[in-house]
Amino acid sequence: MASAGHGTMSWWFDLRAKPGSPFRGDAPDVMDRLRERFGHWSEPLPTVLVHAQTAQFSPHYGHCVPATWGRDPTTLMGDAAHTMSPAMAMGRVQALEDARALSRSVGDLRGYERTRAKIVRRVARFAGRKIPAAGDR
Template sequence: MREGKVKVVGFKDGGEEECDLLMGADGVKSVVRKALFGEEEKFGPKYSGTSGVGGFLTTPLPSSVVDKRAMVFTFGRNGFFGYSSGGPPSTDSLMWWSISGTDSLPSRQNLDRDEIKAKMQKRHANAADPVIRDVIAKADVDSVYPTWVMPDLPHWGENGIVLVGDATHALSPTTEQGVSQALEDAQTLSLLLGDTLKRAYGSVPPEETASPAEQEKDAVAVSLKLLYNIRALRTKAIAERGRRMDRPKTKMSAAQEYSMYCFFWLMMRFTF
């Protein structure tokens, strides 16, 4: 990316586009974030210590899923297993996933599918749920999905570059907030830009000492600063909640496991 009066963004196919504001909504391994912060490791994604496998299995759906339209979650000392309908009941499609803690980041380039499946079967070998036993016996494992999180960034944008979504605050899948928070980022930014640009060109008379281009640049800078001030605390709180929720998905001691069971029992017993 080259900078001047406008941003010039280059693409792999050799094409280029000019823009006044570049929004990086390009995920946890964001290229735009590198353009903003550089290659320093402290600004990059961190492996959370958990990875998942999953997929779809053609099999009759259990009544708990069909009758109650339920998603079934099972927590254990060695990880987590979940399943739900992967389509209309008539399709007999069961969606399943298994998440567990791993000592090192799995390599997709050197993925041993048989080994990954064997480890999954070992983790859930003593599952009481017959659906889980059926899945781990029949399902194929095609890939592994590491979970990434983002460190707190000092800001989300400056000099006509801004980050939104996973590019700036990758959240644990457990929170189920990744897409929602990205949409909140985009809506907040659009409202801020609308207001600050209106003030620069609309109902508020322009400053006599600033050119229209300078006023626009100042309006964008104010919007990016306000976006961070408005959104950062909210997404940080969600990220911290996700880390707490992820703990039962990793390896636990016997004491931690039974403490978890007691917590779930109390939650179900006294939730109205």
């Protein structure tokens, strides 16, 4: 949940979908799917879902974090190297940690990549974990 300005709030719900699947946030059943998946959670989520009329779909993708993020004198950091679900601002925090590690590894870019890849893999796995449905718990 975050302020969206003008007295409104932005709420975050996450549903898994396969790349290329027809699922879209403006599909007629998206609110039904959200209510079914999250409607039994603690308040205020059920109330929010009762009153919400539409949802915007913003896809994000998880991928395996590679060991090497660059070649020669070039490397990547942040989402360019390791995408994250926007949950819990982990991507932003990991980008800041990348910057710190990179500043300490000038001259050893592959060392920076190896060090960060180990950590980022664990964080990405945690951020992308499936939360079990009520019947699965």
